[in-house]
Amino acid sequence: MHDLRRQALESGKTVSRKARSRMASGASSRAGSAVNSPGASRAASRNASRANSDDEEYLSDETNWSTNSINGVLNGNGDDAEVPADAWKTELNTRIEQIVNLKRSTTEGRAESLNAFAHILMLRYARDQIENRMSELLPSILRSIRQETTLHETICALKALCVVIVTLDSDDIYDKVADVLRRTISDSELSAIKVGAIHALSTAAFFGGTSEEEMEDIMSFFLEIVESDGLAVGAHDEASVVTAALQGWGLLATEIEDMEEATENAIEAFVDQLESADAGVQIAAGENIALLYEKSYTPLEADEDVDEADLDSEDEDQPNHGDRMVRRYTVWRRQDQLLHTLDELATIHGRGISKKDKKSLHSSFSDIRNSVEKPTRGPRYSTALDQETGRAYGGGRIKFKVNRNVEVRIDKWWKLQRLDALRRVLQGGVPQHHSENDVVSRCLPFSVAGKH
Incomplete structure (x- = not known):
């Protein structure tokens, strides 16, 4: 097992627990929930820079x-x-x-x-x-x-x-491009093309007029890629392909209202990928986990009788604390083990990790762990108290500025997933499109600068 892990680190490819189990058939299972140290980051990888709005x-x-x-x-x-x-x-x-x-x-x-x-x-x-x-x-x-x-x-x-x-x-462009993109993902011999086709397919499914049923089918396709470490599309242990599939799955998940069944199918694969040798894979998997926890809570309905243990305990710290949030289902039964893994990633150190990867892992997994423990907390949630109000600053510290008067507060994981997807497509043109393109402004609702 030590040799396999060393080979994975040296190659820079993603090797999850399932992959190592297949590679070392007959070997004893891992003890505990130790996390593999990530290796050198992929040159082509672009981890989400969640604090930077530039x-x-x-x-x-x-x-x-x-x-x-x-x-x-x-x-x-x-x-x-x-x-x-x-x-x-x-x-x-x-x-x-x-x-x-x-x-x-x-x-x-x-x-x-x-x-x-x-x-x-x-x-x-x-x-x-x-x-x-x-x-x-x-x-x-x-x-x-x-x-x-x-x-x-x-x-x-x-x-x-x-x-x-x-x-x-367009409401019909998905039907015109889907078959070509799926064949490209499966048949191309070049990982870079597979990555581009995965992002194009998720973009087409999200913006191109597909049905929820078809969207769920694509999510299953992406999940197969993740579960097999890329083997399902002929890209075994190609970190860039697995990362793209995780990101595509996360984008489409933001559009699905009831995620209980999808969560049950996907959560184990995402937890497995926290042990990847690639920081980009780990972060993408972690952000999907945070999204699933966030979506497991919905607002308390009028006259609804629920167990007090299922109510969010921090409503008084939220700017909209009048909306009580209720846990609808359990995301992951071994949450203590998951929190331990996330703690390790949030504080990970070692000579085999680049400074850039270490910084990304620390920043990302501090937020992810926070949301797993308290799912109503979004990315960059702050528990520090505002001296004027006496309340926690809460979420929304990431702000995407459209212009001098309009900004988008990225206080939810679904917003972060969509913003990152838009930036992959539009790059520096997101503000221009947000101002003029209804597709983009609907995707990321804005708020007046200086107001919650």
């Missing part, structure tokens, strides 16, 4: 290439008076023509056009500009995904598809 952090390397060539056009209404304010529309139309005109395009040319197209859509709400071109655009984007001519073109096409889905607010 959207520039989410601009990826693949998008940054275009800042010099395109941002001047996008910022035409700024200092450069020589660039017309609507020049970005002309540039967008040029990129659309390049994407749909396959006969005159090269592989690298298509990748560049897809990347520029996605970058413009991230930073400008352009539904009116693309809606009447979708009969040409969508087949071309899907062709680039399906053919996998190069890694670069396929990744750019997947990113373009995600931002198109969020921009369009």
